[in-house]
Every structure is written in C-alpha cells, then in structure tokens.
Amino acid sequence: xxxxxxxxxxxxxxxxxxxxxxxxxxxxxxxxxxxxxxxxxxxxxxxxxxxxxxxxxxxxxxxxxxxxxxxxxxxxxxxxxxxxxxxxxxxxxxxxxxxxxxxxxxxxxxxxxxxxxxxxxxxxxxxxxxxxxxxxxxxxxxxxxxxxxxxx
Amino acid sequence: xxxxxxxxxxxxxxxxxxxxxxxxxxxxxxxxxxxxxxxxxxxxxxxxxxxxxxxxxxxxxxxxxxxxxxxxxxxxxxxxxxxxxxxxxxxxxxxxxxxxxxxxxxxxxxxxxxxxxxxxxxxxxxxxxxxxxxxxxxxxxxxxxxxxxxxxxxxxxxxxxxxxxxxxxxxxxxxxxxxxxxxxxxxxxxxxxxxxxxxxxxxxxxxxxxxxxxxxxxxxxxxxxxxxxxxxxxxxxxxxxxxxxxxxxxxxxxxxxxxxxxxxxxxxxxxxxxxxxxxxxxxxxxxxxxxxxxxxxxxxxxxxxxxxxxxxxxxxxxxxxxxxxxxxxxxxxxxxxxxxxx
Numbered sequence: 342x343x344x345x346x347x348x349x350x351x352x353x354x355x356x357x358x359x360x361x362x363x364x365x366x367x368x369x370x371x372x373x374x375x376x377x378x379x380x381x382x383x384x385x386x387x388x389x390x391x392x393x394x395x396x397x398x399x400x401x402x403x404x405x406x407x408x409x410x411x412x413x414x415x416x417x418x419x420x421x422x423x424x425x426x427x428x429x430x431x432x433x434x435x436x437x438x439x440x441x442x443x444x445x446x447x448x449x450x451x452x453x454x455x456x457x458x459x460x461x462x463x464x465x466x467x468x469x470x471x472x473x474x475x476x477x478x479x480x481x482x483x484x485x486x487x488x489x490x491x492x493x
Numbered sequence: 494x495x496x497x498x499x500x501x502x503x504x505x506x507x508x509x510x511x512x513x514x515x516x517x518x519x520x521x522x523x524x525x526x527x528x529x530x531x532x533x534x535x536x537x538x539x540x541x542x543x544x545x546x547x548x549x550x551x552x553x554x555x556x557x558x559x560x561x562x563x564x565x566x567x568x569x570x571x572x573x574x575x576x577x578x579x580x581x582x583x584x585x586x587x588x589x590x591x592x593x594x595x596x597x598x599x600x601x602x603x604x605x606x607x608x609x610x611x612x613x614x615x616x617x618x619x620x621x622x623x624x625x626x627x628x629x630x631x632x633x634x635x636x637x638x639x640x641x642x643x644x645x646x647x648x649x650x651x652x653x654x655x656x657x658x659x660x661x662x663x664x665x666x667x668x669x670x671x672x673x674x675x676x677x678x679x680x681x682x683x684x685x686x687x688x689x690x691x692x693x694x695x696x697x698x699x700x701x702x703x704x705x706x707x708x709x710x711x712x713x714x715x716x717x718x719x720x721x722x723x724x725x726x727x728x729x730x731x732x733x734x735x736x737x738x739x740x741x742x743x744x745x746x747x748x749x750x751x752x753x754x755x756x757x758x759x760x761x762x763x764x765x766x767x768x769x770x771x772x773x774x775x776x777x778x779x780x781x782x783x784x785x786x787x788x789x790x791x792x793x794x795x796x797x798x799x800x801x802x803x804x805x806x807x808x809x810x811x812x813x814x815x816x817x818x819x820x821x822x823x824x825x826x827x828x829x830x831x832x833x834x835x
Contacts, residue, residue: 375661376712380652380705395651398705400660401630402503403577406825421504421670423541430542432579466712 343471349378349464352473353385355493356460359485360442361390361412367481368437368456370448373464378471379446382462383416386444390414399446403431414442419450428454460485494812495561496568497552497591498804501584502576502604503631506547507800508555510566511808517614518559520801522794523547544583552591555800563595570807573601573817574824581823589821599817600807605829607802608764609638611791614805619760619789624752626745628773629765629797630656630671633702633745634829635752638762641809642834647752648700655741656767658704662711662737666730676734677770683735684728688714690740695747700755702748704741711737742773746780753786762789769796809835 343349360367371379384396392407392414399405399418407414415436422428428451436443437456448455459482463474475490477483495518500507509520523539539546556562571588574581585601592599609625612618624647627634633650653661656673663672668679690710693703714733718725725733749761761781767773768790777788795801813835 375664376709395649397631397650398653398657400657401654427540427542430540430544430579431577432582435579 342467343378343473345470346378346381349381349471349473350385350388352493353382353387354389355489356382356462356485357386357389358492359488360386363481363485364412364440365481366437366440366442367460367485368443368458369445370458370461371444371446371464372448372461374466377464377466379464382464383444383446387414387416390442404436412440412442414444416444416446418446420447422447422450425451425454458482494567494808495565496570496600496804496808496811497555497566497588498602498800498802498807499548499552499569499571499584499588500604500607500798500800500803501544501548501580502572502574503580503798504541505798506544506551507798507803508548508551509800509804510555510559510561511801511804513808513812517801517805518561519555520799520804521551521555521558522799523551542577542580544580548583548587566595566597568592568598568600568807568811569595570600570602570803570811572604572607572803573822574604574827576604576823576825578823578825581825582821585823586821589817589819592817593819598811600811600815601817601822602803602807602810603827603829603832604798604803605632605634606641606832607806609636609644609762609829610641610806610809611764611795611799611802612762612789614795614801615789615791619762619787622758623760623762623789624749624756624758626749626752626761626763626768627765628655628745628763628767630654630660632765633704635700635748636829637752637756637758640835641806641813642832644830644832646828646830647755648702648748650702650704652703652705653708655702655704655745656765658708658741659738659767661708662734665712665715666734667724671766673767673770676738677772679731679734680738680772682728682731684732685735685739687732688736690714690736692740692744692747695744700748700752702744707737707740738770738772742770742776745773746776749777750780750784753781753784759786760789761786764791764796766797769793
C-alpha cells in the first residue's frame with residue numbers, strides 16, 4: 342500500500358537506486374489507469390539517478406530521454422499508439438540497446454514489439470492511496486526486486 | 494527566396510512552400526491529401542509517424558499545387574528538433590539530401606520556434622516584442638520574445654502539458670482523442686458553477702504551471718458521481734467538462750496576464766494546438782483587454798503541427814544567412830532559449 346504521493350515517490354526512488362547500481366539494460370513496465378501514479382513513480386526513480394528538474398509526462402512525445410555520460414533512462418508512454426507497429430517508425434529498438442533503463446507506461450499498447458520486462462509494477466487507485474504490485478519476469482528482475490524489497 | 498518546409502517531429506507529416514515576397518504558396522498535411530491521385534487508386538492506411546511513405550507524395554502535391562519547379566526552390570527547411578529522433582530523422586535526411594541534390598542550402602528549424610512564429614503567417618501579424626504562450630499536447634511554456642531567436646523562458650509546466658490534461662480529462666469522460674475539441678463541445682452544455690475545480694499554482698508566485706493535480710481532481714470528481722456504467726449522467730459529464738475547461742483556461746489567463754505585467758509588454762501571442770480553443774481565446778481577450786494588451790493567434794490549421802510554420806521560420810533564418818552543414822543533425826531535446834538570435 343502506498344498511502345500518498347510521498348510513498349509513491351519513495352518506491353520509485355528505491356527501484357531507481359537498485360537500477361543505478363546495476364550497469365545492465367533493464368526494462369520496467371508500469372501498468373495502471375490514468376492517475377494511478379505511473380509518472381510519479383518514474384519521477385522518484387529519476388531522482389535516484391540524480392535528476393533534479395521536472396519530469397514531464399511523455400504522453401504526447403511518446404518518449405522523454407534523460408541522459409548522463411554513463412547512463413541513459415528512457416521514459417516511454419505508449420498511450421497514444423494506434424498500432425504497435427508504429428513503434429518501428431519511431432526506432433524503438435535503438436532505445437533498448439547497451440545499458441539503458443527503459444520505463445514504459447501503457448506497455449500493453451506495444452504488444453509484440455517490446456522485450457520481456459525484467460520488472461512489472463501494477464498501480465491501482467485504492468481510496469486516497471495507491472495499491473502497488475511488483476513482479477519479476479526474468480532472473481535479473483527477481484534479483485533487483487529482492488534488493489528493492491529489502492531496502493524499501 | 495522561396496523555400497520548401499518539412500515537418501516530421503511527431504505524428505503529423507506536413508509540407509509547405511513559403512515565398513519571402515509572396516507569402517505562403519501552398520501547404521498540406523498528410524491527412525488532407527488526395528491519396529487517390531498520388532497512389533493510383535489504392536489507398537493504404539498508413540500509421541502515424543510513417544513519415545517515410547508519406548513525405549514524397551506530399552512534396553510532389555504541394556509543388557504541383559503552386560506550380561513550383563525544383564529550380565524555383567531556394568532552400569529546404571526541415572524540423573531538426575525537438576521531437577522523436579526516429580521521426581525527425583526522416584524529414585531531416587530527406588530534406589538534407591534533397592537540398593544537396595538540388596544544389597540549394599538546407600536550414601534546420603526549431604519546432605517550437607515554428608509554432609511561436611505561426612501567427613506571422615496571418616494577415617495582420619503581431620510586432621516584436623511580445624510574450625508567447627506555447628500551449629499544446631506536449632508543451633505549456635511562457636516565453637518573452639524580443640525578436641527571432643531572442644527568447645527568454647518565463648515559465649513552463651512542471652508535469653503534464655495543458656493539451657495533455659484535456660486529452661486525459663476527455664478519456665475519463667469516455668470522449669475520443671484528441672480530447673480538446675470534444676471537451677470544448679461538451680462544456681458548452683455544462684452548467685456554470687455546479688463544480689469549481691482548483692486553479693493549479695495560481696496562488697503561488699512565478700509563471701510555472703502544473704496540471705497533474707487537476708487531472709487527479711477530475712478523476713476523483715468523475716468517480717464520486719459515477720453510476721453503474723462507471724460514468725456520471727450526461728449532464729454531470731457536461732458540468733465536469735465545463736468546470737475542467739474553466740480551470741485550465743482560467744489558469745492560463747492568470748499566468749499570461751502576470752507575464753505581461755512582469756515584462757511590461759502589451760502583446761501576447763498564443764500558439765500550439767490548445768490555442769485553437771475558442772474559450773481560451775475569448776477569455777484571454779477579455780482578461781488582457783482590461784490591461785490594454787492585445788492577443789494574436791494563428792488560424793486553427795496552423796495551431797497544430799504543420800509544414801507552413803517550418804517553411805516560414807526557416808525562410809527567416811535563411812535570409813539571415815543560416816545554413817546547415819552537410820551532416821544530418823537532429824536533436825530530441827533542444828532548449829528554445831539556446832537558439833542564436835537573428
């Protein structure tokens with residue numbers, strides 16, 4: 342259970358700290374309805390990477406890039422995709438290269454064109470707070486999750 | 494000077510021809526073109542951002558429309574950023590290559606500078622200096638504009654853009670995308686005063702915006718009044734749309750007025766998709782009329798992404814001597830205030 346916005350940010354930060362410490366490509370799916378806290382979680386995650394400024398929602402731009410000399414975090418929002426094939430026209434494959442961190446909101450709209458996520462986070466509005474469910478689909482994801490749950 | 498302008502920074506494929514003396518000669522968006530003529534009868538349904546297949550037929554159509562030959566074109570202007578790298582690369586590589594093949598210069602244009610100068614395409618354009626409100630699905634920014642390339646950022650959205658807030662509120666009310674026009678239509682039937690939504694950040698000093706909280710407030714209001722099918726009754730939906738639009742428009746108007754007072758300027762231009770909203774236009778005219786300021790905007794077709802604004806902005810920079818090297822350079826991020834002044 343995430344009581345408020347601060348708790349959602351803290352979960353994002355805990356996840357971000359683990360991802361920052363792991364110099365590998367990691368893919369995270371963020372699932373949940375409008376206003377469930379997907380972008381807020383991402384803001385917490387980016388803060389752990391050292392990002393200070395605003396975190397703009399990528400709904401219109403489809404992807405917002407946060408780049409540091411040693412690492413890049415790509416924040417996607419596939420909400421506006423009409424067809425998963427459109428991902429090819431934006432050069433989706435290039436983003437999953439090297440040791441990037443890819444955070445995807447509305448990943449179900451890109452089905453068939455996305456890699457298996459290491460971690461999935463499902464968010465749901467529950468009263469005034471949010472309910473979060475974390476799951477891992479890869480071995481790498483399981484290791485990250487174990488560490489996140491330890492530190493959170 | 495006659496230039497070909499190409500816009501492919503996001504969803505839309507737009508092409509236009511602008512002449513420094515005669516003005517805009519032709520412009521088209523892919524969605525408007527007569528596909529039967531260009532594709533010989535079979536009309537494929539092309540995806541958003543499939544700029545590769547859309548661009549050449551569009552250029553051919555626009556050239557034919559105004560009777561221009563390749564010899565008549567003095568430069569190719571293309572959007573070089575900000576935007577989606579994959580989408581930008583299509584327009585930029587085609588524009589750069591075409592310029593090389595035709596032996597003319599290429600000019601890379603900043604997408605937001607294009608929007609900001611779009612009101613210059615109208616019959617009575619504004620004069621510098623002015624304050625610009627750039628308000629679209631991806632941006633909400635207030636900029637002080639002394640001249641072309643002389644931009645000072647006054648404020649911007651810290652989270653969702655105003656246009657995006659419209660889209661998301663529309664989704665909550667089960668309306669189609671893009672949400673702006675649908676919310677505006679529904680709001681006309683809304684009862685003023687039934688709901689009052691918060692005006693985000695107006696009580697704080699400064700010129701930044703935040704629309705994420707308004708999104709959550711809308712979500713909660715919809716949930717409170719939801720019936721068995723998950724939606725409130727029709728009148729309540731209209732009342733919510735009305736209250737939502739008033740909150741967005743009211744917030745934008747307060748900040749615009751504050752920006753004019755802060756800078757001492759008397760002219761405001763509004764650009765970007767949300768600037769097509771009539772309620773915003775009338776509210777701004779009323780609010781700014783009180784302080785003796787005037788509002789300018791582009792026709793609705795030039796509020797959203799288009800090739801005409803890129804051709805216009807590119808032509809201005811071409812006349813000032815700007816040229817691209819032979820390399821194809823595009824930028825996903827490109828701060829407006831980093832542009833060179835003319």
